[in-house]
Amino acid sequence: MSDRIIGQVRRVNGPVIEVMGITDAEMFELVRVGEQRLIGELIKLESGGAVIQVYEDTTGIAPYDPVYGAGMQLSVELGPGMIGTIYDGIQRPLEAIREMSDIYINRGITIPSLNREKKWHFVPAVKTGDRVSEGSVLGAVQETENFKHKILVPPKDAGILESVVPEGDYTVEDVIAVLQTENGQSKNLTLMHRWPIRVQRPTARRLPLDTPLITGQRVIDTLFPVARGGTVAIPGGFGTGKTMTQQAVAKWCDADIIVYIGCGERGNEITDVLAEFPALIDPRSGRSLMERTILIANTSNMPVSAREASIYTGITMAEYFRDQGYHVAVMADSTSRWAEALRELSGRMEEMPAEEGFPAYLPTKVAEFYERAGSMEALNGQTGSVTIIGAVSPPGGDFSEPVTQHTKRFIRCFWALDRHLANARHYPAISWLDSYSEYLNDIAVWWEQQVGAAWLDDRTEIMDLLQREVRLQQVVKLVGPDALPDTQRFIIEVCTLFKNAFLQQNAYDKIDMFSVVPKQARMLHIIVEYWKRGRDVIKAGATLVELRKMKVYQDIIKMKFSVPNDDLSDLDKIEARLGRSMDQLEALHA
């Protein structure tokens, strides 16, 4: 790191430091403060002075301490070695930090994000004399058994390759190719390159969002689906299961890479992921889930400004894998903590606050973040996507607060967590009344291709029933259930069945923890069939008690646990049995 002194400390107020005597420094430059060399970023420049936010605890920093400039913006290192690694908010590997400073995180640690010694087996895809452009694939490294890490020409570089190394083992710093750029300069290319975290990586164009990200969670995939490249917010008060939902999606969704950002949350939650993920097997690849996961942990007791940066660190990594043609899902837990970090820093800089002390630029920042999602054609012609699933922690569970409200403006899918459901231990506690998905129409075609045209009708039918049930429940609350006719009580009955047998999903049950697309569609169809046939036999004179006594009712309730994902033949049997039972009942009342 360079020793260029760019100024001296004038004032210390928590993580915000005012600097005087600034000569040459650039906006968002990476800086180091004091003899401890604490890492910071320059966030405001004025004549002769500047403001720095420091990513570490500033205890002991005093006026006149030197400030060093690194001559580059706060960046992440992108290259082989990221998969399966756990980083802090500014991409320092936490495992490596632990080797240096034991159980606590000492200050002023400088450590490369990517291992400098490890050699990777590089297979070139280009040769000397080839013309390459921004984002072109130079070759690949088999990073894990199933993951091929493509090595790209960094954006903004293009030209003719003067030389390319032969296939072999190289470290991330070894030169693998020399590029003669358009203006005639030679530039060394390595397996890694740096990219500033606050700058979106360029792409060729945006693509329509028409493929769902399958999460294996029935309430999501069937009722409120998200498209690959889409944006989702999960708001919920404490204890409603934001983290559980995020973790379930991170485990079972069909993305190639998961970037899990633990932003201002509990240390033990990260430990939980670290303990659990390596042992879980990805049903698609048959390999450990950790082999497709990158963790960014900036827990609530770690410095607040690094929490602000962690979101950008994560999304930049995601964009890098998208540019290689992969589908990436970013879990941000929780974006409220990020917004609160913004508020804290803004307050310390004595900026004029808007709502609830949040800075006026909060909506701009929220929009910038969610706009980095999308399904894209990369500069090299590959298609990939970044899906953002952001948890929101509204104070008091009140969705009218600024972070939830501003987030709602920039997302298209909303999974509202409901306190009442969580209290009844109905998980995932995603409310079917407050949630919505704007992607439904875009991806309905995909579903129809996969499971047939009945899917959309079944879904519409059940959503309609759920809405009618709410009105009926209001009546029941006033006059009691006995006042309703059997036809209407049957609606309540079917909805209860649907909630128990379909919406509720046990994250710890070996079969129920995720459901494949055909299983979801078939289960939905069976319940809708139960409704349609049941409605008709009640009209023919059958009673609710008779319906409830049918043996197949218990089969339907238990089908989520009893029918394995890889053999759905039992669902055929249940459907046939349902048909026969209804036929019998019908014959009885004919």
Next chain:
Amino acid sequence: MPDLKHRRLLSAREYIGVEKIDGPLIFVSKTHPVGYRELIECVDKNGHIRMGIVLESSTNRVVVQVFEGTAGLTLPSTRIRFSGKPLTISVSKEMLGRVFNGLGNPIDGGPAPRSDLDLDVNGMAINPTARQYPRDFIQTGISVIDGMNTLIRGQKLPIFSGNGLPHNELAAQIARQAKIRGSETEFAVVFAAMGVKHDVAQFFVRSFEESGVLSNVALFLSLASDPSIERLITPRTALTLAEHLAFNEDMHVLVIMTDMTNYCESLREISTIRGEIPSRKGYPGYLYSDLAELYERSGMIKGRKGSITSLPILTMPNDDISHPVPDLSGYITEGQIVFEREMDGRGIYPPVAGLPSLSRLMKDGIGEGMTREDHPHLASQLFAAYSYVKDVRNLASVIGEEELTPLDHTYLDFGKAFEQQFVSQRKDEERSIEQTLDIGWKVLSMLPADELHRITEEEIEKFYGK
């Protein structure tokens, strides 16, 4: 530009006279470069020394917060000495069995304990990769906790209570009865009192005395009569000792902190005096981060034998769970035990509200090999059934009990039995986990078996109606 060595020399300087005194804050001008969060000593005109720390430092002014309050200080005669180092306390195992003030000075009349080492009270963030995920079941002997909101070693599980509710009794009962089954390990209790009344502190001392564990308890008392600012440092001092005992001395430490609401109010007081921009209800925007610095210090560490389990107690102002203090706490802690005034009124002890209470770490600490194989499903079914009871009660209050269906009547009976037999117990009653689960089955068996959707058929076969 003074380097570190130079600064230490400068720290011998003493500044006579200060610029401004506002509440617990002192503003000193024209000092040498002073480090952020540096420890200071403030000497009043009688030569009495008070301690404080630097809250803000700049080239022309330093803001200092004095822990023992600023009463009696004058502008011209107050002398300030900067120490050049952050606030530390001396910690050792000998501190067990003693009583200290919020800054860690003994107030029981005994000599200062021999010290092993000095530690920064602010602590440092634990590297998430160094944490050990907690999974050891702690038996508290209290059914509603063991059965439905299981406490795990290394967990932070607060009690959300209200004024006049028996949170102290419950905390004392847990401290008395908590044990890991089948293991005899050294344990300690670190007790931090912030702004609580003198008799509350006495209650805990007596309770520890009666159960004969006082020699394993270190008490840090900053009572209601002490300067409010001292409360800000009290939990940090206590947790610093707890960390030493757990991670250096291999002990299992239970930390009881009461009352977190008073702590947050002191924080608000300082923030207001400093003119900071408030967020909700006047609390500073960094309340979440500040609380996290305390709560996140509990846990277990890979390769270390000890652990810190913490049991913060907070009173919800006006019993409002969405008030910033319980709300932000709930976002950091691993669950919460919520008290309900209505249950207390009906004479149920502990008055733990069934539905909003939660233990996040429960899932990995119960079941076969840990408690009993039927525990997870039983707990889930009890929650579901009790939730339905609440709905039925609401319905009954509108349409009258007579209008309810026979099944709903059964649920009402179940709800009553659940509260009176399962939740309710004596303040000295210690139930084993088997007893707790058996009572759970007993009350659950009042419901028809085909209502129990969350229980497997084998479990019904084995436990239902037995």
